[in-house]
Each structure stands twice: as C-alpha cells, then as structure tokens.
Amino acid sequence: MNRAQAEYLRASFRSIKPCGAALIARVFRSLADHHPGVRAMFPDDTSELNQKLFDTLGQVVRHVHSFQKLQEPLAVLGEQAARAGANIGHYRIIKHELLDAIELISGEEWNDDLAWAWSEMLDAVTGVMMAGAGAKETTPRLAA
Ligand code: HEM
DSSP, X not given: OOHHHHHHHHHHHHHHGGGHHHHHHHHHHHHHHHOHXXXXXXXXXOHHHHHHHHHHHHHHHHTTTOGXXXXXXXXXXXXXXXXXXXXXXXXXHHHHHHHHHXXXXXXXXXXXXXXXXXXXXXXXXXXXXXXXXXXXXXXXXXXO
C-alpha cells in the first residue's frame, strides 16, 4: 500500500469514525443472521467490544506503515480469538461482514480503491492475529 492509498484509508476511517461502535454492532447483528456459529464465538453483550474492536481498526489504520508496532497487541488478540475457536474461515467471514458494513456506511464515498485498501488492511490484521495464535496461514503484506 503506497502513501496515497494509506492516506485515503485514513480519510475513510475518519469519515466513518462517528458511527464506529454502531458499525461493529451491525456486523455482530449480521453475523447472528447469516453466520450464527461465528456470532456465538463472541460474548452475547458486545456493547463494550463494539467500540474496542473499532478502535483497534483505527490503530491499524494509523500505523499501516509501521505495522510491526502492532504485532504484539494484535498477536494477543489473535490468541484470544484462537481460544474462542477462530480459524481462517471465521476471519474471512468477519472481514466480509466488516467490508459490507463499511461500504454501507460510506455511501457515495465508497469505490474500488477503498474496497482494495480496506481489504488489504484486514488481510494484514488477520495475518498478524493468526500468526500470534501460532497459525501459519497468512502473512501480513502491509509492512513491506
Ligand atoms: C474469528 C475471529 C475472532 C474471534 C473468534 C474473536 C473472539 C474474541 C473474544 C471471545 C473476545 C473476548 C470478548 C469478551 O470476553 O469481552 C474478543 C475480544 C476482542 N477482540 Fe476479537 N475475535 C476475533 C477477531 C477479531 C478481530 C479481527 C479484531 C480486530 C481487528 C478483534 C479485536 C478484539 C478486541 C479489540 C477485543 C477486546 C479486547 C479487550 O477487551 O482488551 N477480534 N475477541
């Protein structure tokens, strides 16, 4: 991801930030409707988790070019997710639900470039979280 793409991603994050917790709440509702098994891996009450998860995405967006700073905290989250039973398929489902929710909330601002940037970023998060949990399925691509 080049500097212009990273700045574009940051601008996108800033524009959706006021709705961050609601966006994640929507993801959990959609998981309940379409992937109840994945929803069940999270606590019933996600009211605190909604904001925390969104804030984590914000940190990643901020550090998209210094990703190594986030490896440790993301690895800890990855371990926690692994304890809940997370595998690569679950991460992919969450990624797609997040992309759908971000697209919806972005309205007319959404385009292929943003879809690409968010997708790359979420793949990198998955890579670091799964690596932290001892899996070897994906590697982060943004740090290079
Ligand atoms: C299949 C994938 C995942 C599973 C199964 C999973 C599972 C969990 C569980 C069970 C918790 C504990 C919640 C609680 O007891 O309050 C949690 C917390 C959390 N997760 Fe995940 N997670 C997944 C993916 C992600 C992703 C992709 C992110 C962010 C990019 C993320 C960020 C967080 C954060 C920020 C917390 C709160 C940690 C804290 O309270 O300090 N998780 N996750």
